[in-house]
Amino acid sequence: MRRDIFQAVADPTRRAIMVLIAMQALTPNAIAAHFDTTRQAVSKHLKILTECELVSQEHRGREIYYQLELKKMKEIDIWLEQFRKMWEDRFHQLDNLLSNLNKQP
């Protein structure tokens, strides 16, 4: 059970669930209706997403609404940040190179 964000996002079904509940909270049954798996399988995905706090629950009667925790998504963004800086730097270097070539034909 590694259970970190990156491992959670690795599974395509989990990513699809995340997109699905990003806009509005849904129950496990409602989510399962969108996929070709059982509700129990979805339930396991939701458990993993809950454990790494990518998803939060709201109990309403006997139903449980799951919602995406956007702020947790930022952690992936933060990790990407170090690389984003690099690829932007390279873009600017290329940009400078090209403009210098234009100035000195």
Add this chain to the structure above:
Amino acid sequence: MRRDIFQAVADPTRRAIMVLIAMQALTPNAIAAHFDTTRQAVSKHLKILTECELVSQEHRGREIYYQLELKKMKEIDIWLEQFRKMWEDRFHQLDNLLSNLNKQP
């Protein structure tokens, strides 16, 4: 063998390798020296990273230098984009709410 970027990034050792070779290309032996595993294990990680084009090779004699393909990293960024928009929207909503509260005490 799912072999997509998200699955590749899911492994912590692989992420560490990515950070390591982001700045300068390294050989499998040099990479393995940084970790508590065998060179062969690193080689397998590099194979996976190569297969999803997160890494490129440069043969120099009998040595192979591996380098991170920053442009491929953008694909993760692109996926995050849809969520980034949401969390920025929420931030602005909160921002507007706060400034409205200040204007109307």
Add this chain to the structure above:
DNA sequence: AATTTGCGAAACCGAATAGTTGCACATATA
């Protein structure tokens, strides 16, 4: 009170994963 509905947990299964050891092959070096 009896039944239906919504849910999670446990037990099980096949496939994938990450690691090891042992090997083969090409390229340097003596």
Add this chain to the structure above:
DNA sequence: TATATGTGCAACTATTCGGTTTCGCAAATT
């Protein structure tokens, strides 16, 4: 040429993963 070095690949292993089926429990409905 003989040897050392750098590498990838194959075979094997323990563990994890994603899925199903079965079950128990709580909340609604009858």
